[in-house]
Amino acid sequence: MEGSSPLVAASSDGDRSSSEGELTVANGAAVRDGEKREDETPMEAAGAVGFSISRLDTLSALRLNRTRPAADTELRYLHLLWQPSELLQAGRSSPGKITSNRVRRLGRARRNMGPIGKDLYAVKRLREAANSNDIDTVRRLLEEDTDPCAADDKGRTALHFSSCNGNESIVQLLLSYGADPNQRDSLGNTPLHLAACTNHVPVITTLLRGGARVDALDRAGRTPLHLARSKLNILQEGDSRSIETLRGEVTQIIQMLREYLNIMGQSEEREKLEHISNQLQNTRTREQVDEVTDLLASFTSLSIQMQNMGDR
Template identity: 70%
Template structure:
């Protein structure tokens, strides 16, 4: 018969697959990887990375349900989560995390999925990775945090280059969600409440001037938070 994947060991314990904690999935996957994949498994692992890289959600889902290890890397250390994060595919990122992908796994160059999402400015993916347990100390090896990325994005929005009202509102909302997740992980609840207030104000906007006002307030908030971060690091 077909060789048992690492998930079968967990399922034999009488626990539904959907209820298995991500931490246990990752631990079981590491044990399985030490034994090395069979030819059929190696093909499935490669297909998973390729599907994540080509934004093929259905294939990713099918392979994960079949027990394919989401943490398996190619010869450059890249996992399916690295590819999905770089591409900005939030749905595939969430699916991989739900099936035990490690948000802090590094590729051959030392990049985590969070680094790649930050380099390509995929704010919703950063939010999802933070929720999934990605370390919040830095987005990249240069020491940038979500605050730095938010400031860069807001500077572009403040320039006002041909963005529709809805597009600006959506981007500001995504930046707020990212910062809320980041500050929540840091335990900065007072600042998180300020962001909640800005989010409420954003929802009530109906003109570009009103959205611009919220954008300016968020930019000021971000600059102040960066100053606080520098002081904390001294």
């Protein structure tokens, strides 16, 4: 047996166990390599040992603990799948880099354990109630801490829907619970834009009081001043409104312009507007209201020109 290799000797000896044969291979390889190749690098030595181990049977590999860490990891993973709380704790305490797979698993565990589904239903119900002018449901959901800024897949919030519908009461209620008057949808429209497109002057006034940006442009490039001018044009062309209705709509436009000028800090323009407002209060006939409307239209056009010069 002196001429035989250590590997053959170990495999042919029936009295020795497989573990002993592994030690013989390892020791034999180490002795032989140490005698013949003193300059062998650590990587080469590792390759030689790995080749010898690959010739062993499965039981030998298990005894060398080559597969135990992987097996333990798989069993531990299967165990944690049934206990998401331990998975979250493991994700916080385990050292090392957090892989994308672990992040996804943690996210799934959190979604399964948290009231996310309930929250999604509540914010969807809030938008639907605002769109259908159901102020009681809107108030109840807001009192239950439903997020008023939650948007749908198109970026629209409950404030967008109520502003578009011209429901001033719901707009005011949403603003009082922290709705953002400058939040934009996927097309870039704020609630102010939607109110401008639908000519809801009272909602414009309420949004301006709630902090809406006065320089925000809608899709047509219009500011609140442009809205006021367009509304005045409609009033001047229409003959079907009664004097009370006409006076009320002109008063709304004056109120909107008053809020606008207060925000802009234009004191001189505000004084002129107050003079026009006083004239409106003293009107008694349709012709007098039309005169005030013409005066207000001229004032608004001049304000738009001043704004354009300021933007330049």
